[in-house]
Amino acid sequence: MNYDTDNIFAKILRGDIPAFKVYEDDYSLAFMDIMPQAEGHTLVIPKFEAETLLDIPAEHLIHTMTTVQKVISALKSTLGVEGVIMMQLNGQAAGQTVPHLHFHLIPTHLSQLQRHGAEQGDMAKIKALSEKIRAVL
Ligand code: 5GP
Numbered sequence: 720m721n722y723d724t725d726n727i728f729a730k731i732l733r734g735d736i737p738a739f740k741v742y743e744d745d746y747s748l749a750f751m752d753i754m755p756q757a758e759g760h761t762l763v764i765p766k767f768e769a770e771t772l773l774d775i776p777a778e779h780l781i782h783t784m785t786t787v788q789k790v791i792s793a794l795k796s797t798l799g800v801e802g803v804i805m806m807q808l809n810g811q812a813a814g815q816t817v818p819h820l821h822f823h824l825i826p827t828h829l830s831q832l833q834r835h836g837a838e839q840g841d842m843a844k845i846k847a848l849s850e851k852i853r854a855v856l
Contacts, residue, residue: 757827
């Protein structure tokens with residue numbers, strides 16, 4: 720694997736560029752997607768430098784998935800939704816655009832999903848939502 724340390728999520732992890740963070744621990748970080756496919760679209764990433772699901776050791780994956788569980792729960796209680804989509808793309812051939820492993824958590828029904836990475840959301844709304852989600856995590 721040839722991990723690109725200049726990818727946008729590596730920069731967010733280093734603090735080189737800002738993000739609306741909702742949760743962080745030693746292994747993982749969760750933050751809002753700025754081109755949401757539904758209101759509340761959140762990303763969970765491992766701190767480990769992995770491009771796809773095939774590149775992460777089990778210990779890091781387990782901790783990252785525990786964060787995924789916490790965030791799904793927070794999205795359900797904050798947004799009052801019953802269902803949350805989890806999506807994860809491996810490789811450009813699958814449509815992955817940022818080469819750092821990430822789990823999309825999208826609180827909507829599959830039929831309501833907006834286009835992937837299509838347009839920037841309302842940043843004030845995303846920020847306000849991130850504060851609500853962070854408050855329960
Ligand atoms: P992928 O296509 O790799 O599965 O998903 C990448 C996701 O990252 C997309 O949903 C896109 O909206 C999101 N994204 C791209 N650039 C940025 C950014 O600078 N900040 C945040 N928070 N999300 C981003």
